[in-house]
Amino acid sequence: MLGSVLDIELLDESYSLGKMIAESEAAIQYRVFKYNLEQDANAQKLIMEFNKAKELYEEVQRFGKYHPDYKTVSTKVRVLKRELDFNETIAGFKKAEKELESLLNECSSLIAGSVSEHIKVPTGNPFFDSKSCSGGCGSGGGCSCS
Secondary structure: OHHHHHHHHHHHHHHHHHHHHHOOHHHHHHHHHHHHHHHOHHHHHHHHHHHHHHHHHHHHHOOHHHOOOHHHHHHHHHHHHHHHHHOHHHHHHHHHHHHHHHHHHHHHHHHHHHHOOOOOOOOOOHHHHOOOOOOOOOOOOOOOOO
16 A cells, blocks of 8 residues: 555656656747747758758668769768758757757756666766766676776
């Protein structure tokens, strides 16, 4: 009986945390920038062009520099990538996405750390990952490789 009460409390706290994250400035900004990206016809066109070029690039990569269109396709992908990076709508969305990801990574690390300092949380961010064993040794940090 006691276990189920604690489980319910844990679920309640989890929902509360999820709601706080969803209502955070980072999450609100993410949704705004995502909506703007979805509504920007030019940005959508650029994304579609880049995805098509990327597919062609992957096809060309099978043969590498020996493919007859290697240089043309490689150049086109780099040019389109640069256009994506400098598009205001896309850049704003990427920035908002990174900020939300950072918030989620920080929450994950704090939760894991409150259980045990040896829990590894893969964040893809060296700032957060540096707190755990990067070697994947499975010893829970006992090998002192952190």
